[in-house]
């Protein structure tokens with residue numbers, strides 16, 4: 029491991045900041061930095077939400093940038109066909125030029141942090157060097173940041189180094205913009221063998237908060253491969269039935285496909301209870317009993333704002349009443365926030381995410397579709413007490429889901445672990461505003477990890493299969509595919525979703541203890557029945573229709589996609605595909 033202080037010196041010499049600040053993670057520090065950001069016009073305090081701030085980004089810096097994200101492994105074949113790659117030495121040379129003098133006129137913040145509960149065997153320590161005070165404050169809400177993490181780093185002599193800059197040096201006396209960024213030279217780079225992260229040019233979300241996608245998924249997925257565990261793009265929830273029995277479920281969905289809503293769901297079924305362990309990332313490993321245990325490495329939520337309301341996600345609404353940062357949402361003249369879907373009609377006098385008076389006739393949304401709230405997880409009224417458990421929570425089921433208007437039924441259970449891995453590998457979803465680029469386009473997103481897997485996707489599939497061989501079927505979680513987004517011929521959603529998804533969770537819960545009936549289909553098991561009481565008219569036939577023609581096309585497409593992974597595509601999954609074709 030690099031020595032922390034020599035690394036800081038080396039980076040400071042490269043970036044040439046005016047000041048260096050080592051973060052202790054205290055409330056006083058948070059307040060001082062936030063106050064300076066208010067003075068600099070980046071933050072606006074919100075009168076209606078105590079200790080909360082509104083800010084908006086540069087319109088060119090609003091989401092993850094997959095085209096500028098790299099996995100620079102020594103060998104290109106270790107990054108695989110789904111990642112951008114460049115030779116590490118060449119990339120380092122390029123980065124050193126970019127970072128040279130990039131912090132002039134700014135403060136270099138050293139942000140020590142821990143992903144996972146501080147004393148968990150799952151925990152991974154990191155240090156982010158950044159010139160973005162926005163990143164510092166978000167890291168404070170999203171991770172265990174500050175002195176305690178630093179003490180552990182000093183004791184264990186271990187951390188993942190991450191260097192981040194917005195990439196805009198300031199000349200003497202030059203006035204800063206409210207959201208400096210350097211879109212022309214964005215680079216989000218990972219060196220998996222060296223376990224380091226370099227991020228340049230963007231101040232937004234996963235590009236800038238290096239503990240999240242960069243460490244907890246891309247670097248951690250490589251560690252998981254080498255050490256026999258899994259780093260996944262999954263929410264974790266606790267579910268308790270009316271008799272008080274509790275189980276845990278993890279679920280992978282691509283970005284902005286409802287992980288936060290599912291993780292905090294308010295069941296419409298009487299007597300059922302959901303509690304939230306995490307809404308975005310799960311680290312999963314075997315316990316001594318042969319079961320899989322999951323930990324949420326994060327300590328906060330960086331959730332999509334639009335669509336969040338007292339109807340769709342009351343727990344999220346209650347979580348963000350105070351101590352929150354709102355980025356790219358709209359605001360009201362009296363100092364509150366607003367976004368599409370929060371209420372049926374927009375308040376009068378709204379100021380759009382671009383900080384201009386909102387004109388509803390413009391037909392543009394008032395909040396950016398990828399606008400976000402950042403907030404400590406502990407404020408969630410349904411924060412699961414076991415979320416801080418250093419050993420994690422035992423998983424009974426794993427769900428894979430995406431946005432698909434057709435083909436995939438509401439819920440389907442995999443025949444076994446291998447068939448479940450095939451479900452994960454086959455996942456496709458319509459693209460969302462969480463990443464730069466066109467939205468609504470169907471793309472393959474295996475395990476919802478397409479933008480986050482730090483190594484060859486074929487090896488990743490093999491790793492999942494190998495994990496299943498380490499235990500027995502009665503101990504492994506059962507695997508399901510779910511699809512809340514099916515549409516009828518009239519273009520309307522066939523399933524009400526949100527709290528009503530508890531009806532699907534009930535079936536899954538009962539399946540995992542052999543209490544619910546299922547029908548066999550060529551793809552997997554579907555429910556014999558679901559509790560639909562009080563739901564009104566539901567087209568169950570359409571929700572569970574398996575169209576052989578559409579599925580044959582699906583198989584054709586999958587066979588083309590899997591060919592991309594060449595000799596690293598596990599045979600077992602090709603065998604699953606052949607089996608499915610025969611069954612159809």
Ligand code: SAT
Nearest residue numbers: 092233234241283462
């Ligand atoms: O990567 S972000 O954290 O900006 C959002 C996401 O894609 O989940």
Ligand code: MN
Nearest residue numbers: 261282283308
């Ligand atoms: Mn995510």
